[in-house]
Amino acid sequence: MSSSYQQLRDSFVWQRPAQFNFARDVIDVWAAKDPQHLAIQWLDDVGNQATMTFAEVAQRSCQVANLLTSIGVARGDTVLLLLGRQLAWWEATTAGLRMGAVVSPGTTQLSASDIRYRINAAKASCVIADRALCERIDAIAADCPTLRSKIAVANSNQPQQAAAPLADGWLHYEQASAAASTAFACADTAGEEDALCYFTSGTTGYPKMCIHNHLYGSGHITTGKYWLDLKPDDLHWNLSDTGWAKAAWSSYFGPWLCGAAIFVHHANGFDPAQSLAMFSRFPITTFCGAPTIYRMFVLQPLQSLDFGALRHCVGAGEPLNPEVISVWQQATGLVIRDGYGQTESVILCGNMPAIEPKFGSMGKPMPGIDLAVIDSQGNRLVGEEGDIAVAIAPQRPLGLFKEYRGEPEKTAKCFRGDWYLTGDRAIVDEEGYFWFVGRSDDVILSSGYRIGPFEVESALLEHPAVAESAVVSSPDPDRGEVVKAFVVLAAGHTASETLVAELQDHVKTVTAPYKYPRKVEFVEALPKTVSGKIRRVELRQQEWGQ
Structure with missing residues (x-):
């Protein structure tokens, strides 16, 4: 075990303030330090480009929070967020946290019945959605008794699209939020108060509601600092859907805790050649992609491409095959550093810069996480296959979900004595590296x-x-x-x-x-x-x- 890695683990302490609000305690702090500090660099497929500073994110989130308050959304209410990579996703997420609402992100690919299930399960009072979903939502709105307000967001930054007429019952996001005040008294939310609701699918039944508290956001300090290796002058690109919890990891909490700017390419689909070209067009320094993305990347002529300022790459979502890591390294000189975690957690294990990566391994436990492979009795195993588990005693780590809302039996099944069970199987070797075997099922x-x-x-x-x-x-x-x-x-x-x-x-x-x-x-x-x-x-x- 390297001395630098061990020092990280020995010196790390979770910060557990009784009150915490990410908008106030992180975004507003960066904005006050430097009003010109870049937070987002954005572009879409039709040539629109935009930037936002932390000060502008703070201001816009106050306007959106005032808009939501004016239409009756209150602290503790759930707001369903069905957006792509529009700037509104970052503004509305920050607004929800600022006002103490519960933000529930979902993908724009959801069907009408999917949306109905989510609204009713979460008892959502408001939906903020891409305009393309308006008809889909109207088709099921009558079946959703808690839904009181609907806000539509244009797909691009083009003023003419934002001003286009809407069906009855819908508010213009752009117009209504721009007219709202930029002053908003941030809710003094408790660290344990509900902040996020992610729907996560299992092998059977409907998706479960995974609830995170406000301290979940601060728990991503390990994601941003130790795995993504981010600093305030970095430009980080995470290529994942905004409806996936990975966006919370690498498109929101992780980078902004570190003061890094987020690169956003708002595209209708994924084109590997077009995406690879971004590295030479923009000063992207760090990149995170799912294994599927890297597998498509390595089929491109990588040796002929310019990777610009890129210095650090990570992968997450499922294990990345060693062959792909090797091809990428030959072309870029960079190792894709796998990381492991879940919708239910922050990063648990990873090939962080403090350790020498082993291709195909999940890496080692993150600072603040006591991760082990255990048997059916809760005993730690080395060199044998078992369940991947997180110790929750003597102290529960930050970032672990509160519950599956309304499903106490499924919540209870995730725990075995003093362990949280991830549902995955692995082997840990003599050097402490974890090797993924598969989902338990x-x-x-x-x-x-x-x-x-x-x-x-x-x-x-x-x-x-x-x-x-x-x-x-x-x-x-x-x-x-x-x-x-x-x-x-x-x-x-x-x-x-x-x-x-x-x-x-x-x-x-x-x-x-x-x-x-x-x-x-x-x-x-x-x-x-x-x-x-x-x-x-x-x-x-x-x-x-x-």
């Missing part, structure tokens, strides 16, 4: 062998014919279940029985032979969440006829 049991899908997927990805893969269990009359791989082929390769055999032999040579996929299916694309995570549960249910 993703592990494949075949003829008595336990097989983690990630290792098989990584082996497949090393073959030049494989662009992406997902591995799940498949029923088998003799072995109970076997490994099945769904494979997306790289350009220039064609599906065939010969290729199936070649891939199977390749896996046998890269990892333990018993882990090879006895079934291989070539597909055009893999099912994914909006945050880019592969939905293995969907493939597994398909295999088992559920």
Whole structure:
């Protein structure tokens, strides 16, 4: 264990003020230090560009808070935020925190029934949404008795779009907030008071409401300072959907705690070539992307590109395959440093700059986090597979969720004695590095062998014919279940029985032979969440006829 890493852990202490409000205690503080301190550099696909200082974010959030107050939104009310990467997302999130409302972000890809479920489950009184969602929301509004107000946000910064007429019952975000006062008395929120409501999906049932308190924001100091390695002169780009909790990690709390500016590219879709060009166009110093993003990046001609000021890269969402890390490093000279955490937490484990990364590893526990792999009795394991768990005694770390609102049984299932269970399986080695095995329900049991899908997927990805893969269990009359791989082929390769055999032999040579996929299916694309995570549960249910 490196001395610098150990010193970080030994010296780290969570700050637990009784009262905390991120808008007042972080954003307003940076604004007072330097009114010209850059907070956001923004652009969209049609040529619009904008910047916002911390002082401007503070002012705009006061106006939005006054607007919300004027239409009856009160402290403790839930505001559903269904926006893309419009500047309004940052303004409205800050406004909600400032006034003590509970902010509930969601993706713009939600269906009408998804939106209805979220409004009713959270008892939301207000929705702030992209204009493209107005009809979708109006179609279900009558089924949502708590919904009292609807605010529409233009998709771009073009004045003519912001002024376009709206259906009855909708307020113009741009016009109504611009007319509001810039003076607002910040709510003196308790650290334990509800601040955020994230909907997180499991393998069964409707999404759960994951509730975070106001201290959750300050808990991301480990995310911003120790993993993202941010300083006040950095420009950080996080390429994730605003409806995903990863946006809280790397597009909001983490960077702004450190005084770093956030780079935002508001695009309708993801184009890897267009995104890579941003590194030469703007002075982006740090970057965070999901593994899916990096997998698409490495299929581009990286060696011919200019990465400008880029000095630090991280990945999160699911483990990143060592092969991808190697290709990226060859082109940029930078190692993608994996980090691990959940919607329910801040960062728990990571390949921070203070440690030497091991490709394919999740890294080591973050300062302030007592992370372990444990057995069913709560005993710590080394060199054996077990449950990834966070110690909550003698003191609960900052950033851990309060509860799954309205579901005490599901909340209770996350705890085993003095441990919070993440629901993931891993092995921790003798040097303290964590190695991901899979979700507890993703592990494949075949003829008595336990097989983690990630290792098989990584082996497949090393073959030049494989662009992406997902591995799940498949029923088998003799072995109970076997490994099945769904494979997306790289350009220039064609599906065939010969290729199936070649891939199977390749896996046998890269990892333990018993882990090879006895079934291989070539597909055009893999099912994914909006945050880019592969939905293995969907493939597994398909295999088992559920």
